[in-house]
Amino acid sequence: GDSVTQMEGPVTLSEEAFLTINCTYTATGYPSLFWYVQYPGEGLQLLLKATKADDKGSNKGFEATYRKETTSFHLEKGSVQVSDSAVYFCALSVYYGGSQGNLIFGKGTKLSVKP
């Protein structure tokens, strides 16, 4: 079936370090891919998305490219800040058989950024 696998955490980085959080997927149809972020004590917020192969989503300095050949959607940021400390979720929705499937979430990766 359709699924998302993302890198387990927690991840601890120093401020201004480079961030990569890996996400791979399996899909029976045409996937759309998302990264959601959850700040402490809050609900999730959409960070970025990509709905077709080779699309790059970007927001707030974060980027992710939908790579069909490697079935991946890795999240990257060149220089993290303390305010980026949060839990990051990769998510997938698959279009198949004439209908769009519901969101399937990865387990989440907790990021802590130290000053």
Place this chain on the structure above:
Amino acid sequence: NAGVTQTPKFQVLKTGQSMTLQCAQDMNHEYMSWYRQDPGMGLRLIHYSVGAGITDQGEVPNGYNVSRSTTEDFPLRLLSAAPSQTSVYFCASSYTGVTNTQYFGPGTRLTVL
């Protein structure tokens, strides 16, 4: 706009009790959904609705009921609470379809003793 609101923020129940988690949105979104978040499990879809009067089951529907009588409201009912339903519950809404941005409420933390 208040966005997506959820009440209560916290709730403690005893096994066998029933309760309703409230969810409301003021963005005229057609699509609404309920998720539960458990440690190490990510978010799992309980029920969803594509419009008033239409609901369907998600991945983990057992023990939960929903109805959608208005566009704004999408309550989640626990008929007979069990300890396995201890979780954080999130409601979300969007314009038609999941590829549109999902707006999440702040969550309800439920403990069943």
